[in-house]
Amino acid sequence: MHSFGYRANALVTFGVTILAVMCAMASLSDNLNFPSPTAHIQVMNVNWFQKQPNGNDEVSLTMNITADLQSMFTWNTKQVFVFLAAEYETPQNSLNQVSLWDAIIPSKERAKFWIHTTNKYRFADQGSNLRGKEFNLTLHWHVMPKTGKMSADKIVMTGYQLPENYR
Amino acid sequence: MDWQGQKLAEQLMQILLVGFAVVAFGVGYTIGSFQMMLLIYAGGVVLTTLITVPNWPFFNRHPLKWLDPIEAERHPKPQPAVVPTKKKTSSKSHQK
Numbered sequence: 174m175h176s177f178g179y180r181a182n183a184l185v186t187f188g189v190t191i192l193a194v195m196c197a198m199a200s201l202s203d204n205l206n207f208p209s210p211t212a213h214i215q216v217m218n219v220n221w222f223q224k225q226p227n228g229n230d231e232v233s234l235t236m237n238i239t240a241d242l243q244s245m246f247t248w249n250t251k252q253v254f255v256f257l258a259a260e261y262e263t264p265q266n267s268l269n270q271v272s273l274w275d276a277i278i279p280s281k282e283r284a285k286f287w288i289h290t291t292n293k294y295r296f297a298d299q300g301s302n303l304r305g306k307e308f309n310l311t312l313h314w315h316v317m318p319k320t321g322k323m324s325a326d327k328i329v330m331t332g333y334q335l336p337e338n339y340r
Numbered sequence: 341m342d343w344q345g346q347k348l349a350e351q352l353m354q355i356l357l358v359g360f361a362v363v364a365f366g367v368g369y370t371i372g373s374f375q376m377m378l379l380i381y382a383g384g385v386v387l388t389t390l391i392t393v394p395n396w397p398f399f400n401r402h403p404l405k406w407l408d409p410i411e412a413e414r415h416p417k418p419q420p421a422v423v424p425t426k427k428k429t430s431s432k433s434h435q436k
Contacts, residue, residue: 174341174346174347175341175346177394177395180349180353183350184353184389187353187357191357191381192381194361195361199365199369202369247372248369248372248373248374319374
């Protein structure tokens, strides 16, 4: 500590170490938050439902998505990525996941929302299995913290069914 | 900066940084603002730098007392009289 350089070096080293400890504590403080998000999705309309020339089924839906994700925002949350997936079972695959819609929620104020939308990404099957198919709509989310580990979770909503015939 | 000044500077640096960190984390967590935590801590680091890094006068209150030159002359350095004999013996043994 006898010279300007030594003191500056000691201060910067100790300061950065403490900063790392503070970030670790901020990350740990997220464990005190127990989120209770809610989501509700209504399929308003099947706009069209057809077989593509290559033999794959494709359907277009109009949905009402209502969700309240405010409780997953803490002081250490940068943003939340949320996406809606249709999940169903076919003889070939025990789980098919088709992403229908997604969004980035940048702040707590925007985490309680209602949106009326058609599927943003195409709902197409690998094959011709969609007629009369029961499927789940699952709202997945990834919480991106300012410091620390990303976490993911989901809400599964069951009991949706596609029509028996193409239209 | 004298010895006690150096000790004081190091202790001040550690206490101030930890103090600012505790305050910054407390305030940030309470008002739910990560940015506020970083701002308070950054301010604290700047203030601590200004207090402990420059060689302020209050770090020089305990100057070392060197002996006067006269005192040193009364107790002269031992002359290097032994060294040449040692060299001789060592060189002799080497010749053997």
